[in-house]
Amino acid sequence: MHTFKELVDSFETFFTRKHFPPAPATLYEPGEYFLSRGGKRIRPVMCLMGNELFDAIQPDSWAVATAIELFHNFTLIHDDIMDAAPLRRGMETVHVKYGESTALLAGDVMMIRAYEQLSSVQTQYLPRILQLFNKTAREVCEGQQLDMDFEKAPSVPLNDYIHMITLKTSVLLAASLQTGAVLGGASEGNCQHMYEFGKNLGIAFQVQDDYLDAFGDPEKFGKEVGGDIRQNKKTFLLLHALETASPEQRKQLQELMQENLPDKVQQVLQLFRACNVDAWATKLKDQYLQTALHHLDAIAVVSARKKPLRDLAEFLIHREY
Amino acid sequence: MHTFKELVDSFETFFTRKHFPPAPATLYEPGEYFLSRGGKRIRPVMCLMGNELFDAIQPDSWAVATAIELFHNFTLIHDDIMDAAPLRRGMETVHVKYGESTALLAGDVMMIRAYEQLSSVQTQYLPRILQLFNKTAREVCEGQQLDMDFEKAPSVPLNDYIHMITLKTSVLLAASLQTGAVLGGASEGNCQHMYEFGKNLGIAFQVQDDYLDAFGDPEKFGKEVGGDIRQNKKTFLLLHALETASPEQRKQLQELMQENLPDKVQQVLQLFRACNVDAWATKLKDQYLQTALHHLDAIAVVSARKKPLRDLAEFLIHREY
Incomplete structure (x- = not known):
């Protein structure tokens, strides 16, 4: 058995190589650039851990873990185009560095490369792996489409938000674990529990993410x-605050969102605390x-x-960063 | 055995249905819109024909043909974004009708849907089918990246252009036939000949396309x-004209390209004819x-x-439209 940290190091070593042919460089260089900038590698390592819960890590798990990491990076490249994001991991996004058309195509070909691994x-x-991967993808x-829809919507019920987060974030964590379990020879029931573990952990992870952005120790x-x-x-x-605030608090919150006062963050946090948002999120x-x-x-494993x-x-849920 | 026309009709009937779940409609409606506008269905029918050359058409061939048509439509949606094309088949392109972000995502999910079929x-x-499909995709x-690169390049050698056309157009025709042949139980050698038939036919088809755009009967x-x-x-x-023109003709051609005179088409055609481009293309x-x-x-088939x-x-090569 290996710890998460050991598997991150092993995967990083395994993954650090060229992932595309050399030519045409105009297409493949942008993909190599993006992959070389690293990442937390949580998803591929979850595939390896899902496997190792049941058996020694199989060679297939390394291929599927690679596919998952390539797929995840494909979504980041395309999301950055949609969000018009200038930076990721402190460096220029692919569409800023190479242009939107090339970024679009570099993303496409990275998804195809994921399927080549599979x-x-x-x-x-x-x-079974292919069907689970397809459904998840x-x-x-x-999830990304719902996220864009919600950004434009005047209000979003909390349950709809949780559904969106589940699709956008959690199902890939869940599927990463489950593909590993499948390759480890797990029973159908165990595979299903593995999936649900990942799905719920993913939602908890996102709550923590939102919490830290507001209440984290700077x-x-x-x-x-x-x-x-x-x-x-x-x-x-924000969604919980809007749902539970008094009419007066809600009015204040909406005014704060429309204006951009220098002390906006402090004032919103004060309202969040008044609505007990921090305790609720925890x-x-x-x-x-x-x-x-x-x-x-x-x-059913010891x-x-x-x-x-x-x-x-x-670690994921109690982190403070 | 069926004719091309019969199989186009059969495939059209088979393919005319919803291809995505109903929700989220903001993601799937654009894909349904694009698919419902029809198309020549050449590629999926080539898969069916490649199968029927060797055996009765297998159920798997309908799934692979569907995957190929979905993949082809994915490339069109993304190509239209890259080319900023307002219209296709006389109707609004997906990015014009629904916005670029949704078109990008609608393309992504159409490619994934193709893999779900596979x-x-x-x-x-x-x-074997998956590997051939991945390589081709x-x-x-x-091919699309090279096409964009070439549009910006001051000059392109004819051989490089043929390489680009092979990738952008021919390999998908070739692979469509070959997947059908594989599913029809063809030998490795026969599969290879099927591929080469499609690849060369695809290049001939593109030459004819370029020819008709210039010399076709209006x-x-x-x-x-x-x-x-x-x-x-x-x-x-154009590339052949630039390669074979006299220095004087080349200068004229380059001037015509820089200006946009009302009789540009007529004058360029005159130069093309003077360089024997029409006979050469034929x-x-x-x-x-x-x-x-x-x-x-x-x-090796009767x-x-x-x-x-x-x-x-x-039909494809001698068509006049």
Whole structure:
């Protein structure tokens, strides 16, 4: 068994190479540029961990983990175009550096490259892996579309927001774990628990993300807190505040969102606290974490094997950065 | 055995349905809109014909043909964004009607839908079909990138242009036939000849396309001739003219391209004729057609079964519209 950290290092070493042919460089160089800038590699490592819960890591898991990381990077390249984002991981986005048309095509070809990785999976697993990957990939696109729709919507019910977050973020974490479990020879029931563990963990992770952006310790958080508030981004916190505020508080919040006063972040945070948004978010996150851990507990494998996944869950949810 | 026309009708009936779930409609409605506007359906029907050359059409061929048509439509949606094209098939392009971000995502999800079709192929054929599809999909992207690169290049050698056209257009025709052949149980050698038939036919088809745009009979052609000339589009004809013109003719041609005189098309055509571009193109097209037919002849199947493919080749190459 390996820890999350050990597997991140192993995957990083494995993944650090050229992923495309040399020519045409105008198409493939942008993809190599984006991949070489690193990333947290959470998803591919979850595939390896999902496998190792049941068996020694199979060669197929490295191929599927690579496919998952390529797919994730494809979504980032295209999302950056849609969001007109100038920077990612502190460096120029692909469309800024190489132009939108090339970024569009570099994304397309990175998705195809992901499927090239999948095509080498042993025949006995291939249809199932491919079907799970396809379904997940389509759901991620649905999540991105809903996210864009919601940004334009005057109000979004919290349940719809959770559905969007599930599609945009959680299903890929869930599928990463489940593909690993499939390749580890897990039973259908265990595969399903693995998926639900990842899905609920993903939602808890997103709640924590939103929480840190507002209430994080600036010294530990690494970047300025309040970015979401300044951009009026629809987050768990804002949607809950809008749902539970008194008419007077709601009016204040909406005025703060329309103006851009220098102390906007502070004032919004004050309102959030008055609405108990911070305590609510902590509770919501813990609920999803508990549901996730319940599914992990239900997997029919000796408890000791589950330690790396339990540690990962704690790390992702209780991080302060 | 069926004729090309019969299979187009059958495929059209089979393909005329909803291809996506109803929700989120903001993502899937644009895809349905684009697919419902029809198309020549040449590629999926080539898959069916490639199968029927060797055996009765298998259920898998309908799934693969559908995947190929979905993939082709994905490339059109994204190409239209890159080309900033307002119209296709006389109707608004997806990005004009629904916005660029949605068009980008609608294209992405159409490609994923193509892979969902592939995932149902019988396990014994799945790896081979998937690998051929992936390789082809990636090459089509390479072709599109080279096409964009060439539009900006001051000059393009004819061989580089043929390489680009092969990737952008021919390999998908070739792979369509070959996937059908694989599903029809063809031998490796026969599959290879099928591929080469499609590849060479595709190049001949593009030469004819360029030829008709310049020298077509306006009454039969259906649209105004000279569109490529007015846009200074790099075509077989222009590249050959630039390569073979006298210094004086080349200077004239370059001047005509820089200005936009009312009689530009007529004057360029006069220069094309003076350089024998029309006769050269006809000869080039016939060379590729002969190579294609040579590969069709070499397939170890009774000659009578080849009639539909031979008819298709004649139809595609000798069409006047």
